[in-house]
Amino acid sequence: MGALVLDDVCFAYEDDLSIRRRRRGRGAEPENLVLKHLDLTVADGEFLCLVGHSGCGKTTLLRTLAGLQRPTSGSLSIDGKPLDGPGLDRSVVFQNYSLFPWMTALKNVEFGVRQASAELGRGLTKAQIAEVSREYLAKVSMADAADLHPYQLSGGMQQRVAIARALAMDTEILLFDEPFGALDVRTRRELQALMNRLWMQEDRDRKKTAVFVTHDIDEALLLADRIVFMSGGRFLADIPVAAARPRDPEDFLRRPAVRLIQDELLGLFYDAEETRRDRAEREQVFGEGGVL
Amino acid sequence: MRRIAVEFVIAHVLLAALVGVVLLMPDARKVYPCDAFLVAIALIEAAYLLALFRGRRLKPFPSGSSDIVCAVWVLLLVWEVASTKLGVAHSVLIPSPENVFYVFERSGPELWANVVSSLELLVTGYVLGTVLGVFLGIVVGWVPRLRAMFYPIANVLAPIPSVIFTPFLVILMPTYRWAAIMVILLGVFWPQFLSMILRVGSLPAAITDNARVLKVSNWTMITKVILPFIVPDVLGNMRVSLTTGFLMLMYAESFGAKSGIGYWISNANVFANYANIVAGVITCGMTVTALNYLTAWLQRRFTTWR
Ligand SMILES: Nc1ncnc2c1ncn2[C@@H]1O[C@H](COP(=O)(O)OP(=O)(O)OP(=O)(O)O)[C@@H](O)[C@H]1O
Numbered sequence: 371m372g373a374l375v376l377d378d379v380c381f382a383y384e385d386d387l388s389i390r391r392r393r394r395g396r397g398a399e400p401e402n403l404v405l406k407h408l409d410l411t412v413a414d415g416e417f418l419c420l421v422g423h424s425g426c427g428k429t430t431l432l433r434t435l436a437g438l439q440r441p442t443s444g445s446l447s448i449d450g451k452p453l454d455g456p457g458l459d460r461s462v463v464f465q466n467y468s469l470f471p472w473m474t475a476l477k478n479v480e481f482g483v484r485q486a487s488a489e490l491g492r493g494l495t496k497a498q499i500a501e502v503s504r505e506y507l508a509k510v511s512m513a514d515a516a517d518l519h520p521y522q523l524s525g526g527m528q529q530r531v532a533i534a535r536a537l538a539m540d541t542e543i544l545l546f547d548e549p550f551g552a553l554d555v556r557t558r559r560e561l562q563a564l565m566n567r568l569w570m571q572e573d574r575d576r577k578k579t580a581v582f583v584t585h586d587i588d589e590a591l592l593l594a595d596r597i598v599f600m601s602g603g604r605f606l607a608d609i610p611v612a613a614a615r616p617r618d619p620e621d622f623l624r625r626p627a628v629r630l631i632q633d634e635l636l637g638l639f640y641d642a643e644e645t646r647r648d649r650a651e652r653e654q655v656f657g658e659g660g661v662l
Numbered sequence: 663m664r665r666i667a668v669e670f671v672i673a674h675v676l677l678a679a680l681v682g683v684v685l686l687m688p689d690a691r692k693v694y695p696c697d698a699f700l701v702a703i704a705l706i707e708a709a710y711l712l713a714l715f716r717g718r719r720l721k722p723f724p725s726g727s728s729d730i731v732c733a734v735w736v737l738l739l740v741w742e743v744a745s746t747k748l749g750v751a752h753s754v755l756i757p758s759p760e761n762v763f764y765v766f767e768r769s770g771p772e773l774w775a776n777v778v779s780s781l782e783l784l785v786t787g788y789v790l791g792t793v794l795g796v797f798l799g800i801v802v803g804w805v806p807r808l809r810a811m812f813y814p815i816a817n818v819l820a821p822i823p824s825v826i827f828t829p830f831l832v833i834l835m836p837t838y839r840w841a842a843i844m845v846i847l848l849g850v851f852w853p854q855f856l857s858m859i860l861r862v863g864s865l866p867a868a869i870t871d872n873a874r875v876l877k878v879s880n881w882t883m884i885t886k887v888i889l890p891f892i893v894p895d896v897l898g899n900m901r902v903s904l905t906t907g908f909l910m911l912m913y914a915e916s917f918g919a920k921s922g923i924g925y926w927i928s929n930a931n932v933f934a935n936y937a938n939i940v941a942g943v944i945t946c947g948m949t950v951t952a953l954n955y956l957t958a959w960l961q962r963r964f965t966t967w968r
């Protein structure tokens with residue numbers, strides 16, 4: 371279980387002025403939409419990667435999915451139930467700062483597991499919570515760092531712990547916002563391999579739904595069942611990546627079929643800028659909605 | 663290592679000189695017996711050795727303590743020679759060290775009772791002020807509307823020294839002691855309160871988001887997120903406001919008090935008993951130092967994460 375549906379979702383960061391203006395009825399729609407009429411269905415157990423250049427609204431979308439903000443219009447639902455605010459059917463890994471600095475790695479994971487257990491009525495005992503937490507820390511090779519505080523961990527290690535927490539919470543849906551964005555290439559590869567392995571293991575038990583934001587094309591190719599390209603608050607492309615895991619970067623990224631997708635995405639990245647400019651011009655002439 | 667050994671030797675040469683002067687040089691003034699003074703010297707030396715060898719290997723010599731103890735020996739030496747031995751210092755304003763330390767021997771229990779009485783006032787006012795400041799600061803800092811209302815008000819009230827309210831407090835409070843406690847409480851409360859409002863308001867959005875996606879209850883939010891976040895600041899403020907609290911205590915004890923170390927000093931002042939005054943000042947110094955160590959220890963103990 372864990373199918374995510376977006377229906378005509380719009381979002382605008384509104385200041386008081388634009389809200390007041392809208393209340394007075396001037397302009398039915400806020401002019402500064404960051405998410406523009408998004409429709410999307412993420413199937414249960416699907417690993418969806420969201421790519422797009424900086425500022426296209428990926429974080430905004432993910433925060434909306436996490437329930438941290440409400441869509442300005444449109445609706446979101448999980449398994450048919452409307453999404454209303456944060457919930458422990460989802461766990462989130464942010465680009466940084468996912469951990470509480472005053473808790474050790476283990477305590478951070480335990481905190482998440484305890485919250486999930488209490489909220490979902492799993493009734494785990496203290497010992498069970500500790501056991502699950504240690505188990506997942508071990509899975510991300512952080513067993514030795516269990517008693518260290520985040521300031522004692524490198525960025526990569528912190529993200530490992532954050533991933534361990536998200537997985538240990540055993541939620542149906544996982545949301546990742548550029549979790550490896552601030553890491554060097556090698557560490558990133560390591561963590562991508564780790565995600566691949568973890569997903570294989572999870573696959574065996576029960577598939578989890580994931581929405582993973584990144585602007586690294588290779589990363590998306592290595593991880594995703596499906597890649598959605600986003601630009602200027604709209605989805606421009608929706609590309610399935612049907613391939614078994616684990617995907618070895620050396621081999622997988624060189625396959626002709628994969629190279630094709632890579633080129634397509636690369637093209638989108640470069641075109642998006644132009645397309646955006648074109649659309650802005652078109653909208654000036656024809657008004658909003660001048661189709662792509 | 664060599665430098666430290668040199669300092670160590672110098673400190674002990676000075677010590678020998680001091681003891682030699684005290685015991686062997688003829689007095690120019692009539693003073694009380696010198697045994698209390700010698701005991702004080704022995705205690706300082708013991709504290710010095712303790713600081714040097716603090717249960718560890720000889721390696722981490724805190725060279726600061728050698729410098730400090732050398733300065734203390736020089737000071738005592740000059741004081742002793744100028745007052746007792748040569749009699750060149752003003753005989754009333756600068757009492758002999760023998761006489762000053764004799765006060766501890768003669769009036770030790772009385773001094774101790776005064777310290778206890780002072781500590782009662784200080785600790786009550788200080789703890790109440792800190793707890794109230796932290797608690798109200800969290801509530802006001804966390805609720806935007808309360809913050810918008812109270813922060814400007816607090817900014818106006820906080821800089822007013824609490825001693826100004828003394829006349830009102832003396833009338834409003836049931837006893838003198840509670841008036842004194844209120845003066846200390848107010849002196850400690852405002853800085854803590856203001857700092858908590860700012861600190862809670864500065865809780866990074868990343869941390870609150872993180873707590874929100876984990877769906878923490880209000881209670882968990884306060885105990886597991888806000889409290890740990892502000893603890894380092896609370897302890898930092900506690901160290902600073904200890905000085906404020908002590909100042910307020912000294913002030914409060916200088917009017918209407920019947921006991922306390924501040925009372926002891928101002929009482930001795932009335933009788934121009936300068937030996938008692940100096941003994942009182944030394945007692946104050948030791949008390950503040952002890953409290954400082956305590957708060958510093960608390961700060962180290964509970965600030966483990968940054
Ligand atoms: N808190 C905010 N208030 C107002 N505007 C915002 C806010 N956060 C983001 N925006 C705007 O919304 C747009 C989308 O931002 P968003 O953070 O979603 O981009 P992103 O795709 O995540 O970019 P990146 O890859 O750099 O993280 C940007 O134009 C940005 O200026």
Ligand SMILES: [Mg+2]
Nearest residue numbers: 428429430548
């Ligand atoms: Mg982003």
